[in-house]
Amino acid sequence: MKAQADRGAPGTSGIAPSLEVTELAFAYPDGHQALYGVSLRVERGERVALLGPNGAGKTTLVLHLNGILTAGHGSVAVGGLPVARRHLQEIRRRVGIVFQDPDDQLFMPTVAEDVAFGPANFGYTGADLAARVETALATVGMAEHRDRSPLHLSGGQRRRVALATVLACDPEILVLDEPSANLDPVARRELADVLLDLDATMLMVTHDLPYALQLCPRSVVIDDGVVVADGPTRALLADAELLRRHRLELPYGFRLD
Amino acid sequence: MGAGHAHPLYRPGDSPVHRLPPEVKIVAAVVGVCCVVATPRAAFGVFAGYLLLLAGIWVVAGIPFGWILRRSLIETPFVVLAVLLPFAGDDPRIEWIGLSLSEPGLYGAWNILAKGTLGVLTSLTLAGTTPLRDLLLGLQRLHAPHLVITIATLMLRYIDVIAGEAHRMRLARISRGHDPRFLWQAGATARGVGTLFVRSYERGERVHLAMLSRGWTGRMPQLTEQRTTRRQWAVGLAPAALAAALALAGSILT
Numbered sequence: 001m002k003a004q005a006d007r008g009a010p011g012t013s014g015i016a017p018s019l020e021v022t023e024l025a026f027a028y029p030d031g032h033q034a035l036y037g038v039s040l041r042v043e044r045g046e047r048v049a050l051l052g053p054n055g056a057g058k059t060t061l062v063l064h065l066n067g068i069l070t071a072g073h074g075s076v077a078v079g080g081l082p083v084a085r086r087h088l089q090e091i092r093r094r095v096g097i098v099f100q101d102p103d104d105q106l107f108m109p110t111v112a113e114d115v116a117f118g119p120a121n122f123g124y125t126g127a128d129l130a131a132r133v134e135t136a137l138a139t140v141g142m143a144e145h146r147d148r149s150p151l152h153l154s155g156g157q158r159r160r161v162a163l164a165t166v167l168a169c170d171p172e173i174l175v176l177d178e179p180s181a182n183l184d185p186v187a188r189r190e191l192a193d194v195l196l197d198l199d200a201t202m203l204m205v206t207h208d209l210p211y212a213l214q215l216c217p218r219s220v221v222i223d224d225g226v227v228v229a230d231g232p233t234r235a236l237l238a239d240a241e242l243l244r245r246h247r248l249e250l251p252y253g254f255r256l257d
Numbered sequence: 258m259g260a261g262h263a264h265p266l267y268r269p270g271d272s273p274v275h276r277l278p279p280e281v282k283i284v285a286a287v288v289g290v291c292c293v294v295a296t297p298r299a300a301f302g303v304f305a306g307y308l309l310l311l312a313g314i315w316v317v318a319g320i321p322f323g324w325i326l327r328r329s330l331i332e333t334p335f336v337v338l339a340v341l342l343p344f345a346g347d348d349p350r351i352e353w354i355g356l357s358l359s360e361p362g363l364y365g366a367w368n369i370l371a372k373g374t375l376g377v378l379t380s381l382t383l384a385g386t387t388p389l390r391d392l393l394l395g396l397q398r399l400h401a402p403h404l405v406i407t408i409a410t411l412m413l414r415y416i417d418v419i420a421g422e423a424h425r426m427r428l429a430r431i432s433r434g435h436d437p438r439f440l441w442q443a444g445a446t447a448r449g450v451g452t453l454f455v456r457s458y459e460r461g462e463r464v465h466l467a468m469l470s471r472g473w474t475g476r477m478p479q480l481t482e483q484r485t486t487r488r489q490w491a492v493g494l495a496p497a498a499l500a501a502a503l504a505l506a507g508s509i510l511t
Contacts, residue, residue, distance in 0.1 A: 066470055089472055097470045104463040107414050109390045113480050118471035120478030129480075151417050165471065 156187025
C-alpha cells in the first residue's frame with residue numbers, strides 16, 4: 001500500500017474520490033467468505049487495473065460497487081455518495097459496469113434501444129435521451145450500426161456497444177469486467193484505442209496483464225479477499241516474485257524486469 | 258426499428274398499413290376477429306364481405322395474395338377436425354355423390370373453416386405489416402402487463418442466442434461420434450436439452466444483474482416519442498368499423 005502515499009496530491013484537493021472502498025468484508029449466504037476487509041481509493045480521472053487470480057474476490061468486489069451485493073462490513077462510496085438502499089438508483093447511474101459477456105448486457109432488439117435503456121431508466125427522455133444515445137455510439141464508433149440487432153455484430157463491435165450502453169448513463173466511474181476476453185487482437189486494440197480516448201475514471205478487472213499495462217498507470221492486486229499490492233502497473237508487473245505468489249503470469253516472451 | 262429482427266411472417270414495406278401505429282392495428286385486428294366469431298354461421302354473404310375487406314387491406318399494404326395464401330397453410334392441421342364433422346354429425350342427413358352427410362355437421366364444419374380461416378388471415382395481415390418489435394411496443398401502449406412485455410422482449414432477443422448455443426452443443430456432440438438418428442442415442446440429446454435449460458437459466462440471472470446495473474426498476478422504458486394521433490386511430494379502425502357493420506347486418510338478416 002506504499003504507492004497510495006506516493007500518488008499524494010489528488011486526495012487533498014477537496015473533490016470526493018470517484019470510488020472509496022473502506023474495510024469491505026463480505027461472506028456469501030453459504031458461508032464462503034469472499035472479501036476480508038478490502039480498502040481501495042480511486043481518484044477522479046484515474047485508470048486502475050484490478051488484478052488477481054480466479055476466485056480472488058474481484059467479481060464480488062465489483063458487485064458491491066453498485067449495490068447488487070450489500071457489504072457485510074465496511075462501506076463503499078461513489079463520488080462521495082455512500083452505497084445504500086435509499087439512493088441505489090443514483091449509485092447505479094454513477095457506476096457503469098460493463099460485464100464480461102456482451103450477450104448478457106445487450107438484451108434489447110436493436111443497438112440504439114439498448115444504449116437508450118440505461119438513460120431512460122434514469123429518467124432521460126426525448127431529445128436529451130436521443131442525444132445521449134448518439135454521443136455514446138459515436139464515442140465507440142458504432143453510430144452507423146444503431147438500428148442493427150446486437151446479434152448480428154462481431155464480438156468486438158458488441159463489446160464496444162456494451163461500453164456505449166454504460167457511457168450513455170454518464171457514469172462517475174467505469175467498471176470493466178475482463179474487457180479483452182474473447183476478442184481477436186485487432187478488436188482488442190480497437191477497444192484499447194476507444195478506452196484510452198475516454199476521459200473517464202476507470203476500474204478494469206482483468207487477467208490480461210499487458211492490457212493492464214497499456215491502459216492503466218496503476219494496478220491493485222487482490223488475492224484471498226484482501227489487497228496484496230497497489231502501485232504503478234509497470235513496477236508490479238516487473239516483480240516476478242509477487243506475480244508468482246498470486247498466480248499471475250505475463251504471456252510467453254514478455255518481460256518487464 | 259426492428260431491422261435486425263426479420264421474422265418470416267413480416268413483409269417489409271412502407272404502405273399506409275405498415276405506417277399505422279402498432280396498437281391501432283392490434284385493436285383493429287382483435288375487433289375484426291371478434292366480429293367474425295360473432296357472425297351467425299349461415300350468413301354466407303357476410304363472410305364474403307370480410308374476405309373482401311381483408312383483400313382490400315392487402316392491396317393497400319402491397320401484400321401479394323399468394324404470399325398470404327402460402328402462410329395461411331399453417332391452419333391446415335387445425336381444420337382436419339372440421340372435415341370429420343359432416344360424417345359424424347346428427348340428422349337430418351343429405352345425400353351427396355353417394356355420401357350421407359349430416360346437415361348440422363356441414364354447418365359446423367363451415368363455421369370452423371370460415372371463422373378459422375378469416376382469423377388466420379387477419380393475424381397474418383397484422384404480422385405481415387408489423388415488425389415483432391413494434392407489436393411489443395403496441396402491446397405496451399395498450400397497457401399489457403409489464404411482466405409479459407419484458408418476457409416477450411427478452412425472448413425476442415435471446416431466442417437466437419439460445420438457438421446458437423444449442424447448435425454449438427449439437428456440433429460438439431456430433432464431433433464426438435454422436436448420431437442422433439438412432440433411438441438409443443436420444444438420451445444424449447435429452448441431456449443436452451437439460452444442460453441448455455440450466456445454461457439459459459444462468460444467463461437469465463446474469464442478464465438480470467446487468468439490467469439492474471443500468472437502473473432497471475421492473476418496467477421497460479418506452480423509447481420512442483411518437484404518440485398516436487386521433488386521425489391514425491380513425492383510419493386504422495375504419496376497417497374494424499366496417500367489420501362490425503357486417504357482423505351487425507349478419508345477425509339482423511339471418
